[in-house]
Amino acid sequence: MTNGRPDDSRQNKNERREAAREKAKQLREQQRKKDIRNRAILFSGLGVVVIAIVVCVVLIVASSVKTAGPGPLNMASDGIKISQGSVAETTPALSAGQQPTPSATNAAGVLDIRVYIDYLCPYCGQFEATNLDQIGKWIESGAATYEVHPLSLLDRSSLGTKYSTRAANAAACVSNYSPNNFYDFSALLFSNQPAEGSSGLDDAKLQELAGQAGVGSADQINSCITNQDFKGWVADSTSRATTEPLPGSTVAKVTGTPTVLVDGQQYQGSLTDANAFANFVLQVSGQTSTATPTPTPAAG
Numbered sequence: 001m002t003n004g005r006p007d008d009s010r011q012n013k014n015e016r017r018e019a020a021r022e023k024a025k026q027l028r029e030q031q032r033k034k035d036i037r038n039r040a041i042l043f044s045g046l047g048v049v050v051i052a053i054v055v056c057v058v059l060i061v062a063s064s065v066k067t068a069g070p071g072p073l074n075m076a077s078d079g080i081k082i083s084q085g086s087v088a089e090t091t092p093a094l095s096a097g098q099q100p101t102p103s104a105t106n107a108a109g110v111l112d113i114r115v116y117i118d119y120l121c122p123y124c125g126q127f128e129a130t131n132l133d134q135i136g137k138w139i140e141s142g143a144a145t146y147e148v149h150p151l152s153l154l155d156r157s158s159l160g161t162k163y164s165t166r167a168a169n170a171a172a173c174v175s176n177y178s179p180n181n182f183y184d185f186s187a188l189l190f191s192n193q194p195a196e197g198s199s200g201l202d203d204a205k206l207q208e209l210a211g212q213a214g215v216g217s218a219d220q221i222n223s224c225i226t227n228q229d230f231k232g233w234v235a236d237s238t239s240r241a242t243t244e245p246l247p248g249s250t251v252a253k254v255t256g257t258p259t260v261l262v263d264g265q266q267y268q269g270s271l272t273d274a275n276a277f278a279n280f281v282l283q284v285s286g287q288t289s290t291a292t293p294t295p296t297p298a299a300g
Contacts, residue, residue: 070093070094070095070096070230070232070233070236071093071094071095071098071172071230071233071236071237072093072172072173072175072176072230072233073090073091073092073093073175073176073177073179074088074089074090074091074175074176074179074182075091075093075094075172075175075176075233075237076091076092076093076094076100076101076103077091077100077101077102077103077147077149077247078094078100078149078237078240078241079103079114079116079147079148079149079150080147080148080171080175080179080182081103081104081145081146081147082139082145082146082147082148082182082183083139083142083145084139084140084141084142085140085180086139086180086181086182086183086184087180088175088179088180088182089103089104089145090179091103093176094233100237100240102247102248103147106145109143110142110143110144110145111138111143111144111145111262111263111281111284111285112144112145112147112248112261112262112263112264113135113138113144113145113146113147113260113261113262113281114146114147114149114260114261114262115127115146115147115148115149115258115259115260115261116149116151116241116246116254116257116258116259116260117148117149117150117151117257117258118150118151118152118153118154118164118168118257119150119163119164119167119168119171119189119190119193120154120157120158120163120164120167120193120194120196120200121153121154121196121257121258122193122195122196123256123257123258123271124190124257124258125190125193126271126272127258127260127271127277128187128190129190129191130271130272130273130274130277131274131277132187132190133274134274134277134278136183138281139183144281146183148171148182148186149237149241150167150168150171150172150186150234150237151164151168151234151237151238151241151242151254151257152164152165152168152234152235152238153238153242153256153257154196157196157197158194158196158197158198158199158200159197159198159199159200160199161199161200161202163194163198163199163200163201164200165228165231165234165235166200166203166206166225166228167189167200167201167206168230168234168238169224169225169228169229169230169231169234170185170189170206170210170224170225171185171186171189172224172229172230172233172234173210173220173221173224173225173229173230174210174213174215174221176224176230177215177216177217177220177221177224178210178213178215178216178217178221181210181213181214181215181216184212184213184214185209185210185213185215188209188212188213189206189209192205192209203225203226206225207221207222207225207226210222210225241253241254242254242255246259246261248261248264249261249264249265249266250264251266258271260277262280262281262284263284263285265284267280
């Protein structure tokens with residue numbers, strides 16, 4: 001007989017069974033969500049790793065083609081020094097805020113000819129047209145080295161194109177990527193010198209002249225010219241040259257271009273008389289070396 005109450009023990013069993021099923025269901029759902037979350041974390045982690053690898057590769061590639069520093073390679077003195085065979089003295093790039101260091105001292109009997117020039121300066125063009133041929137002979141004979149410091153003093157004279165800066169930057173690009181072609185490139189900038197007061201040569205022409213000089217790494221040089229990678233260095237080196245003493249000389253600063261030094265002594269003679277400059281070189285050298293330059297008679 002029953003007393004009319006529900007079967008509590010049977011109901012409790014059903015409830016417990018249902019509760020167990022519900023608990024199992026909850027556990028399975030929790031595990032499923034956990035698995036999804038773990039997979040998401042795993043794939044996210046893999047994604048981060050892949051992105052990191054890609055970034056590293058990009059940085060490595062970029063570092064292989066980007067410029068070496070705020071300053072160009074081979075211009076640690078703010079100039080590039082050329083010796084026999086048009087071979088440039090190799091030097092590290094100046095880092096941000098670093099002061100330039102003078103070029104290595106020449107061997108005994110080898111003259112150090114150093115020029116501070118602006119590629120738009122007509123007087124620099126006169127000096128180069130008059131003397132570069134005999135300077136080249138002195139370099140090839142081992143009698144002298146030639147150190148060129150490109151400056152930007154005449155930006156105001158190129159109708160807003162800042163040609164002096166762009167040309168000096170182009171010279172720095174060649175120094176950085178193809179230094180042994182610098183001498184020829186610099187000569188081409190002067191043999192194609194635009195008139196003061198003009199807009200100057202455009203970037204495409206500067207790139208063309210670099211190609212004529214036979215540069216290697218042409219793509220990098222072209223990009224360097226277009227992007228003006230060394231524009232900041234040009235401004236800094238120009239400021240240094242026009243406000244600080246010139247190393248190895250008694251010259252307090254550059255006050256005009258060209259400023260020409262031979263073993264630290266400033267040449268102040270005619271810019272259009274090759275014999276005048278050659279005689280000054282002989283005077284400085286004292287004619288004490290078998291490698292001493294000899295004057296080249298002026299044509300005509």
